[in-house]
Amino acid sequence: MPSKFSFAFPRPNTRRILFFSSLAAVFVIPVALFGLLVVYLPFIQKDVFFTFVRETLHRDPDSWAGTQWLYGAALLVAGLLLFTFASVSGGIFSWYERRVAGRIQSRIGPNRVGAGGFFQWVADAVKLLFKEDLVPAEADSLLFRAAPYFVVAGMTLTLVALPFGQSVIVADLNVGIFYILAVTSLIVVGILLSGWSSNSKWALFGGMRSAAQVISYEVPSGLAIMTPVLMAGTLSMQGIIRAQGGWPWQWFISRNPAAFVAFFILFISQLAEANRTPFDLPEAESELVAGYMSEYSGFRFALYFLVEWANLWIISAIAVSLFLGGWQVPGLEDQDWAALRGAGSFPPVAWWFWQLLSVGVFAAKTMVLVTVVIWIRWTLPRIRVDQMMNLCWKYLVPAGFGAMLFTLLWQIAVSKARIVQDISGGVLFVLFVYAVFRFFVLTRKNISRVVGDRVDLTNW
Amino acid sequence: MSKLVLRRIDRNNEEMLVNFGPQHPSTHGVLNFLVETDGEVMRRAIPDIGYLHRSLEKIGEIVGYPGYMPYTDRIDYLAAMFANEGYAIAVEKLIKVEVPKRAQYLRAISCELNRIASHLVSIGTMATDIGAVTPLVYALREREAINDLIEALCGARLTYNYHRIGGVAFDMPEGWRDKVLHFLERFESLIQEWDRLITWNEIYLKRLGGVAVITREQAIDYGLVGPNLRGSGVDWDVRRDVPYGAYPDFKFDVPVGRGWAGTVGDAFDRYYVRVLEMAQSCRIARQALEKLPDGETMAKVPRRIKPEAGEVMSRVESARGELAYYVVSDGTERAYRVRARTGSFLAMGIIEDISSGLMIADLIALIASLDVVAPETDR
Numbered sequence: 143m144p145s146k147f148s149f150a151f152p153r154p155n156t157r158r159i160l161f162f163s164s165l166a167a168v169f170v171i172p173v174a175l176f177g178l179l180v181v182y183l184p185f186i187q188k189d190v191f192f193t194f195v196r197e198t199l200h201r202d203p204d205s206w207a208g209t210q211w212l213y214g215a216a217l218l219v220a221g222l223l224l225f226t227f228a229s230v231s232g233g234i235f236s237w238y239e240r241r242v243a244g245r246i247q248s249r250i251g252p253n254r255v256g257a258g259g260f261f262q263w264v265a266d267a268v269k270l271l272f273k274e275d276l277v278p279a280e281a282d283s284l285l286f287r288a289a290p291y292f293v294v295a296g297m298t299l300t301l302v303a304l305p306f307g308q309s310v311i312v313a314d315l316n317v318g319i320f321y322i323l324a325v326t327s328l329i330v331v332g333i334l335l336s337g338w339s340s341n342s343k344w345a346l347f348g349g350m351r352s353a354a355q356v357i358s359y360e361v362p363s364g365l366a367i368m369t370p371v372l373m374a375g376t377l378s379m380q381g382i383i384r385a386q387g388g389w390p391w392q393w394f395i396s397r398n399p400a401a402f403v404a405f406f407i408l409f410i411s412q413l414a415e416a417n418r419t420p421f422d423l424p425e426a427e428s429e430l431v432a433g434y435m436s437e438y439s440g441f442r443f444a445l446y447f448l449v450e451w452a453n454l455w456i457i458s459a460i461a462v463s464l465f466l467g468g469w470q471v472p473g474l475e476d477q478d479w480a481a482l483r484g485a486g487s488f489p490p491v492a493w494w495f496w497q498l499l500s501v502g503v504f505a506a507k508t509m510v511l512v513t514v515v516i517w518i519r520w521t522l523p524r525i526r527v528d529q530m531m532n533l534c535w536k537y538l539v540p541a542g543f544g545a546m547l548f549t550l551l552w553q554i555a556v557s558k559a560r561i562v563q564d565i566s567g568g569v570l571f572v573l574f575v576y577a578v579f580r581f582f583v584l585t586r587k588n589i590s591r592v593v594g595d596r597v598d599l600t601n602w
Numbered sequence: 603m604s605k606l607v608l609r610r611i612d613r614n615n616e617e618m619l620v621n622f623g624p625q626h627p628s629t630h631g632v633l634n635f636l637v638e639t640d641g642e643v644m645r646r647a648i649p650d651i652g653y654l655h656r657s658l659e660k661i662g663e664i665v666g667y668p669g670y671m672p673y674t675d676r677i678d679y680l681a682a683m684f685a686n687e688g689y690a691i692a693v694e695k696l697i698k699v700e701v702p703k704r705a706q707y708l709r710a711i712s713c714e715l716n717r718i719a720s721h722l723v724s725i726g727t728m729a730t731d732i733g734a735v736t737p738l739v740y741a742l743r744e745r746e747a748i749n750d751l752i753e754a755l756c757g758a759r760l761t762y763n764y765h766r767i768g769g770v771a772f773d774m775p776e777g778w779r780d781k782v783l784h785f786l787e788r789f790e791s792l793i794q795e796w797d798r799l800i801t802w803n804e805i806y807l808k809r810l811g812g813v814a815v816i817t818r819e820q821a822i823d824y825g826l827v828g829p830n831l832r833g834s835g836v837d838w839d840v841r842r843d844v845p846y847g848a849y850p851d852f853k854f855d856v857p858v859g860r861g862w863a864g865t866v867g868d869a870f871d872r873y874y875v876r877v878l879e880m881a882q883s884c885r886i887a888r889q890a891l892e893k894l895p896d897g898e899t900m901a902k903v904p905r906r907i908k909p910e911a912g913e914v915m916s917r918v919e920s921a922r923g924e925l926a927y928y929v930v931s932d933g934t935e936r937a938y939r940v941r942a943r944t945g946s947f948l949a950m951g952i953i954e955d956i957s958s959g960l961m962i963a964d965l966i967a968l969i970a971s972l973d974v975v976a977p978e979t980d981r
Binding site: 217246247248344350351419420423429431520521523524526528584588592 | 734
């Protein structure tokens with residue numbers, strides 16, 4: 143009997159259109175996002191913009207009143223661009239994480255919306271937009287509504303000082319990394335507010351845990367950041383990246399044994415600050431239901447998750463910039479970039495190509511770290527509150543201090559004989575290659591020990 | 603009690619009362635714990651049970667002896683075979699029926715498969731409650747294979763109603779023996795994979811080792827049974843010490859907690875005893891399949907079961923420990939009293955005692971390590 147609830151798959155051509163459109167989106171969205179950043183961000187650098195006003199608009203940028211307005215408008219567009227980047231990348235990471243988690247858990251993951259479920263994040267966001275924006279009756283309504291904005295602001299403001307490529311940065315602040323540390327603290331304000339204002343005990347637990355965790359782990363992360371800052375002699379993000387080279391043995395992580403330690407301290411601290419497993423205590427599902435976001439629904443809830451996934455990019459990008467050479471293209475030195483740039487007000491086409499390449503290098507390194515973060519999340523259990531504090535104050539903080547002191551001595555040694563950092567770079571690079579080799583050998587061994595059927599991935 | 607939210611203890615301290623449940627991701631069913639906390643540290647957690655009470659013992663007095671069999675499935679939905687078997691053995695004792703050898707072997711096989719499935723859920727949720735989500739999926743994947751096998755045997759995946767008074771409902775289908783042997787072969791190596799996946803993970807050991815220790819004396823005093831008792835180092839297994847059914851024919855070891863992660867009787871011991879028990883269950887199931895005798899699967903049982911007046915007790919080793927049925931007959935077609943003594947209920951009793959001074963995260967480890975299943979607690 144035909145039921146009115148019967149479900150039929152879309153006709154084949156509809157599926158094909160969906161398939162190819164989502165496949166196109168997979169390629170177009172990242173290219174479009176990064177392309178816009180590459181085209182637009184160099185333009186709003188002050189000197190380039192002033193040259194543009196002088197040579198294209200034929201005004202004197204210093205005396206013409208319109209300069210301020212135009213520049214303000216240009217910055218607003220840049221802000222919107224960054225926010226778009228954060229939201230879309232956060233969305234795509236939510237899909238990516240779920241797919242990776244699917245493979246880790248020997249299942250498929252979301253596969254219904256578009257090819258490989260690529261549009262799942264759009265569907266989720268649209269669904270959450272239509273949900274009721276519920277404020278609990280006993281909640282502090284104003285704080286409850288305001289809390290997500292703090293979290294989103296803390297996340298988005300970070301992107302201002304984060305470099306994407308050689309000239310692709312909104313503002314190369316001379317206190318770049320310090321600024322990033324400062325605005326990241328806004329997130330904890332939002333989380334604490336949401337935990338308190340929800341008037342729910344579970345949310346309160348989550349908020350308190352989060353405050354304790356994020357504030358504690360800012361100490362080791364700040365100490366670990368001191369190492370590359372000391373090595374580069376600047377707080378500017380671009381300055382720190384310029385002090386490194388393109389090849390792995392020229393990265394800070396290998397040029398100094400203490401930086402190798404500091405990288406892991408920073409990485410662990412950032413996992414804790416971003417509330418990722420094994421430090422997901424504030425939103426520990428099995429303990430606190432959903433922690434500080436227990437009472438949220440609808441789009442405010444979506445904002446928390448947006449921040450969580452956009453943070454994936456940010457924490458990885460910070461680690462890549464400080465320790466893993468950032469956007470440095472192997473074999474391209476500062477003078478090569480200057481030569482490519484030329485002297486004209488608008489750079490030649492080749493320069494744009496190399497800019498895009500530097501963005502590609504940066505994005506590739508960051509994606510590797512993002513994948514590692516996701517991998518850790520779906521592998522490790524959660525640690526307990528007291529263990530989390532122990533790890534921070536008993537191990538990471540002293541180790542961070544040690545790394546900083548060692549770096550001070552190391553820099554004196556480097557100033558006497560530059561060869562030491564090349565030796566360290568070579569040795570650590572060889573060790574790294576060996577570790578990767580061992581990892582693949584072990585993985586192959588483990589895979590050969592697994593028995594049973596392979597996951598059926600035909601329905602990907 | 604639940605009106606009390608903040609209570610002043612002394613000048614500087616207040617304690618907060620949190621309702622941990624009835625709807626909470628890690629209460630494994632509908633349980634409620636009234637948790638008195640001072641920050642992250644609990645003063646105590648009081649179990650508040652009864653949300654899943656379905657009057658199963660009263661129903662046993664209303665429906666006839668064979669009619670009660672499907673209801674026993676609902677006592678513990680993760681390990682329904684044992685509840686079937688315990689009741690069947692009790693009534694068989696009452697009407698003095700000898701179960702055919704083949705039926706006893708089939709009972710052992712189905713029970714051991716069910717034990718593996720139940721322990722898989724237990725250790726999988728244990729890992730999830732500690733925060734590692736992935737192992738649960740691996741555990742449920744294997745449980746699915748067992749569900750398929752049991753479905754092929756008796757047509758049901760959760761509430762089996764397979765054991766009947768006097769035997770089992772169906773003989774095993776053609777080719778089932780090879781399927782089970784194939785599964786056992788695969789599964790025994792998967793236990794090692796499970797160890798690599800989660801058991802010896804450093805964080806996991808730190809979270810479970812030395813947490814919620816139940817000493818040997820406490821375990822005996824509170825009447826803990828099954829893996830919870832053995833986790834505390836007490837070497838007691840009904841299958842070996844008070845044999846029933848086909849179990850005297852099989853060789854198997856009884857794993858006992860040895861303090862693998864530090865202390866004997868901690869959450870890790872209870873967890874790891876279950877992992878080791880799965881391997882022993884494989885061993886028993888394999889022996890039973892090899893020795894499986896031919897013959898009837900059902901004894902001659904009268905259509906109308908009307909036992910003489912008297913009382914009888916049966917004990918089986920369920921996945922959650924010793925499951926005892928106490929059946930009183932008054933000589934009519936209906937039991938005068940049916941009483942089930944279940945492992946989860948006994949385990950709930952010790953939580954209040956153990957929980958003081960633990961952290962909230964440890965309470966979850968404690969509940970998961972005791973393998974409390976809400977319907978078995980309430981019945």
